Amino acid sequence: MRWVTYDGGAGPRAGVLDGENVRGLPPVVTVLSLLEGGDLEEAGESARREPVEVRPLSDVRLLAPIPRPPSVRDGLCFLDHLRGCRRAMDAPDELPAVWSQAPAFYFASPAAVVGPYDDVVISPGSTMFDLELELGAVIGRPGRDLHPDRAESHIVGYTLYNDWTARDLQQLDMAQGIGMGKSKDGAITLGPALVTVDELEPYRRDGRPVLEMSAEVNGVELARGTLDQMDWTFGELLAYLSRGTDLRPGDVIGSGTVPGGCLLEHVDTPDLADFSRWLRPGDVVSLHASGIGSTEQTVRPAPGLTPLRTRAARTAASTTT
Template identity: 70%
Template sequence: MKWVTYDGGDDIRTGVIDGDVVRGLAAGTTLLDLLSSGHLAEAGADALRTPAEVRGLEDVRLLAPLPRPASIRDGLCFLDHLRGCYRALGRPEELHPAWSEAPAFYFANADAIVGPYEEVPISPGSSMFDLELEVGAVIGRGGRDIPPDRAESHVVGYTLYNDWTARDHQLRDMAQGIGMAKSKDSAITLGPALVTVDELEPYRRDGRLAMELSATINGEELTRGTLDQMDWTFSELISYVSRGTDLPPGSVIGSGTVPAGCLLEHVDTAELSDFARWLRPGDVVSLRGEGLGETRQTVQKGLDVAPLRPAG
C-alpha cells in the first residue's frame, strides 16, 4: 500500500492511494497512531473496503506521510558519497578504518519535516545550501538490540528523504566537533508516500532492494543510482541503531546520500558547470525513486539572521 497524509481543504487525514484517488480514514486518525498500535494492515483494508471519504489525488495536497515521526536518525551508508565529498574538498579519499567498523548516523530534527511539494527556505544565514538524495526506512514494529538477520522485518515501508543541508554551517558544526547542529536543522523532506515493503518486492535483487533513484535541479539530472549500492544495508544500520536502546514504531532511518546525490560532490566538476554552485531561490529540486514516487520543491529565500557576539 501507499500510505499518505493529505490536506483535503477542510481537515488533514490519513489514507491509501488507490489508482488516481485517495481512500481516507476517519478524521483524527494518524499514520503514527496506526504504526504505534500495530493496526496499519487492518486500517488499510478498511480504507479500501469502507473509506470514510474518497478524494481525487488532484483534489488534495499531499503532506509528509509522517509529519512528526517518533524519531529520525540519518545514516551514511553509501561510502562513495563520503569519498566524493572528500574529493570535492581536496582531502584524501582514503577512509578512516572506523567507517568500516560500524555504520555512522546522527540524530536529525523530527520537528523539521516538510512535505514532498512544499517550498523550502534556505537555512537562515546560509549561502551554501544543498540537497541530498536519500531513502528513509520507517520502523513498523519496535525493538531493541535487533539482530541484523531480523532487522529488516521491523521495517514497514520506505519513503523518499531529502536531507537539506547548509554546508557553510556544517563546516562550523564539524569544527566544534560535537555533531550536526544548524547545518541539518531547517528541513527534511519525506514523501510523497510511505510505501509498504510488499509493494517494493518487485525491485528486490539478490536479497536487496534495488530501486533506481535520481535527483534533478530545474529539470536537469544531478545523479542516478540504485539503493543496493549501500555499503551498509538497512538491516545492519537498524541493528546498530537499536543497540542498547528502544527503537519505537514510527521512527525514520535515513540511508544517507546516494553517490553524487548532492551539490557538494559536484562543485569542483567542470563538465557539470551548472551544478558547480549552491542552491538559489527559485531552483526546483525533484527526487525520484522507483516505486516510491517523486518530490518536487521550490527553494525560497531564507531569513536574515542577527549576529551573535563573540564568546570568551
C-alpha cells in the same frame, strides 16, 4: 499499500493511494497512530472497502506521510558519497578504518520534516545550501538489540528522504566537533508516500531492495544510483542503531546520500557546470525512486539573520561598563 497524509481543506488526515485517488480514514486516525497500534494493514483494507471519503489527488495537498516522527536518524551507508565529499574538499579518498567498523549516523530534528511538494526555505545565514538524495526506512515494529540478519523485518515501508544541508553552517558544526547542528535542521523532506514493504517486493534482488533513485535541479539530472550500492545495509544499520536502545514504530531512518546525490560532490565537475554553485531561490529540486514516486520542491530565500555577539565581544562589552 501506499500510505499518505493529506489535507483536503479540513486539516490533515491519513489515507491510502488508489490510482489517482486517495481513500481517506477518519480525521482522528494518523499513520503514526496506526503504526503504534499495529493496525496499519487492517486500516488499509478498511479504507479500500469503506473509505470515509474519496478525493482526487489533484484536489488535496500531500504532506509528509508521518509529519512528526517520534525520532529521525540519518545514516551514512554509501561510502562513495563520503569519498566524493572528501574529494570536493581536497581530502584523500582513502577512508579511516573507523568507517568500516560501524555505520555512522546522527539524530535529526522531527520538527524539520516537510512534505514532498512544500517550498523549502534556505537556512538563515547560509549561502551554501544543498540537497541530498536519500531513502527513508520507517519502523513498523518496535525492537531493541536487533540482529543484522533479521532487523529489516522491523521496517514497515520506505519513503523518499531529502536531507537539506547548509554546507557553510556544517563547517562550523564539524569544527565544534559534537555532531550536526544548525546545518541540518532547516528541512527534511519525506514523501510522497509511505510505501509498504510488500509493495516493493518486485524490486528485491538477492534479499535486498534494488530501487533506482535520481535527483534533478531545474529539470537537469544531478545523480542516479541504486539502493543496493549501500556499503552498510539497512539491516546492519538498524542492528547498530538498536544496540542498547529502542526503535519505535514511526521512527524514520535515512539511508545516507546516494553517491553524487548532492551539490557538494559536483562543485568542481566540468560536465556539470550548471551545478558549480549552491541552491538559490527559485531553484526546483526533484527526487525520484522506482516504486516510491517523486518529490518536487521550490527553494525560497532565507529569512533575515539576527547575529549573535561572540563570547569575546560580550566579555569586552562587560569590561567597559
